[in-house]
Amino acid sequence: ADNLRLKAFLFERMYRHPKVNQMTARARHVVRALFEFYMNDPKALPDMWRQKATDEAVRARRIADYIAGMTDRFALDEHVRIKGQSFDKK
Numbered sequence: 001a002d003n004l005r006l007k008a009f010l011f012e013r014m015y016r017h018p019k020v021n022q023m024t025a026r027a028r029h030v031v032r033a034l035f036e037f038y039m040n041d042p043k044a045l046p047d048m049w050r051q052k053a054t055d056e057a058v059r060a061r062r063i064a065d066y067i068a069g070m071t072d073r074f075a076l077d078e079h080v081r082i083k084g085q086s087f088d089k090k
Contacts, residue, residue, distance in 0.1 A: 030075055030076060030079045031067055031075070033079055033082070033083055034067050034070075034075060034078055034079060034082070035060075035063055035064065035067060037082045037083075038063040038066070038067075039056075039059065039060065039063060042059055042063075044082075045062075045063065045066060046066075049062055049063070049065075049066045050062075
């Protein structure tokens with residue numbers, strides 16, 4: 001019973017907190033924008049990530065892997081570079 005109350009407390013106050021939800025939405029937006037950008041312009045990828053991406057499914061997997069390996073800072077910097085939009089704190 002205590003365990004369930006603790007879980008409910010954490011979900012309400014931490015995991016589903018509006019600021020956490022806002023950050024998650026921003027991250028989702030950045031990742032989606034990066035993925036779409038690289039799918040539409042695979043030449044923008046570094047050479048080693050572009051190689052062997054001969055069909056759309058392979059290219060999508062390689063792009064997903066490339067984005068997954070990015071640090072948060074690099075992903076945000078790439079987003080600013082390709083979209084001119086920043087999500088840094090104001």
